[in-house]
Amino acid sequence: MEYNPPPHSALDIYYKDEYLLVIRKPSGLLSVPGRGEDKQDCLISRVQSEYPDALIVHRLDMSTSGLMILARGKELERSLSILFQNREINKKYIAVVDGEVKANSGIVDLPLITDWPNRPKQKVDFETGKSSITSYRKLSYDKNNNTSRLELIPFTGRTHQLRVHMMSMNNAILGDELYANKEAIEKVTRLLLHANHLSFQHPVTGEFIEFNSEPEF
Secondary structure, three states: OOOOOOOOOOOOEEEEOOOEEEEEEOOOOOOOOOOOHHHOOOHHHHHHOOOOOEEEOOOOOOOOEEEEEEEEOHHHHHHHHHHHHOOOOEEEEEEEEEOOOOOOEEEEEOOEEEOHHHOOOEEEOOOOOEOOEEEEEEEEEEOOOOEEEEEEEEOOOOOOHHHHHHHHOOOOEOOOOOOOOHHHHHOOOOOOEEEEEEEEEOOOOOOEEEEEOOOOO
């Protein structure tokens, strides 16, 4: 698939201090460089052009938009990585999925593993998959388009977790070219998944900080 990242004008910075940055990544931009010269333009390269000490501590899929935390320096990279490993960073997403989600809320608990013959796809595997848990809450249902708007909270951080979990409910995220059917892909022009909330205790100051970012869809 050809890589056409969105044009770069200015970083969308939600927070910055001498220790870390919180930045909104646009849909269509890689978090880190991909393979090949044509995939070197990414969020971290754009950020490092202004903040050379910035380091990645987590990622969003290329098609996913939303909030990301970047460390400034190795020491903070370690501190933030520990917060992620201990699940002390709260993350929420907004997604628009195909069809009507009947329940107002629920939990998806399905183990995931890489589908090696079809990489980068992931799949549910009850024998060797790693635990992955997502809670969802229905925000609205659009009867005309037969789509549901959900708030998603991942309690684990597996690759494509939210996308596979929604597909497993027969409510694939609109625009998901890996897991949705043709109709759900063609309803929109991008993946309708956005990281809209981050909150955590600052690893240096101890202050509890919270950020919210509304999706463009």
